[in-house]
Amino acid sequence: MAYTAEKPPLTESSDDLRARIPGWGVDLDPADRPSVPRERFDPALSGAHWDFPERQPEKWPRERSIEHKFLTPVFGTSCPPRGVSGMMRKYAYKRFSEGRAAHWLILIAADRVDALGSHLRSFLTSRPDNPITETGLLSEFSHRGMSSRVGKKRADLVHQPLDAIIVGVPWVLAGRVAYGGVKGVVKVVGRSRRR
Template sequence: MPYTSEKPGATPDPDELRARIPGWGSDLDPANRPAFPREQPDIVTGAHWDLPEQQPGGASRERSVEHERLTPVFGTAQPLHGVAGRIRRLAYDRYSEGQTAHWMLLILGDRVDAITAHVASLVSKRPDEPFTQSGVTGEVAHHPIASRFGRGRIDLKHSWLDPLLVVGPWVLAVFAVFKLGRAIMLPASKRHR
């Protein structure tokens, strides 16, 4: 019985498992594995290299600490940049992929990147429009009620949360700007009353 203090029973015999579970142990016999002939040590693959030639320019690329070297080929289209890039670099330089801190820093880097993109859009000729870009106008135009009910949609369970996730950060940003502006505008003597 799982999650109890009692010692589990003896490991079942492979023949018993094979009889009880269809397909159990199908990969034990090498002859039954589809990739088995390719797993042989001296098979001729036709490759003209033992290890692919290393792509140049990898000195500044991120590489997890558990890997000895960078992969032979890697992408260069989106180099790390700004504060988000520094956060991601920290994740790769300090933490293993098996540690939560590695992934949390990568998520933080993504959030910082998203926030900086939103802020940059505010000073551009075409700022973000959170209301129309959230798809709300499309929902209204394409039968929002009829398309939701009676069709077995899975997303109904969390649809109440979607407006909070889309509009919530914008409301918080406006509130933070308001509080910051108020703190700057009020004289120091009025703030301490």
């Protein structure tokens, strides 16, 4: 125990474990472990046949961390920045290093702005966002939602209801705003007819 010199004895010997558990100890020797030591200098191992990769064409001004010397030779091209969220993202990259909380907090705020704008834009398309199908909520009924939780000692049950609030509140607020808007239009039209 901790208060005396000897380590507490194990209940099973190495021979017992080797007999019980397939493969026990096959990587006992650190030389058999692929990430030991952590760094192994071997530039030929990867298969790269370049010292520095050829550069990928930059099709739009690609945002990058100011901790980089230059744009990396290869980069992802998913979802170029757009609209207000895009302006926020470009500002976060241009102004703040990765070491600054502002960099990340602006990016997270931009994510929310992006989501809101995309939801609103979706209502102008033939495929508006659908909170039922896009959340997969109906699998509560098809995949044992109740029995997966009831009677189980699960620590996540106390906060799972918050997920419904996070997803649902923006829709309730949007509905409230839409209702207010429609009500206002009806009122204005009614007034103009009475005149």
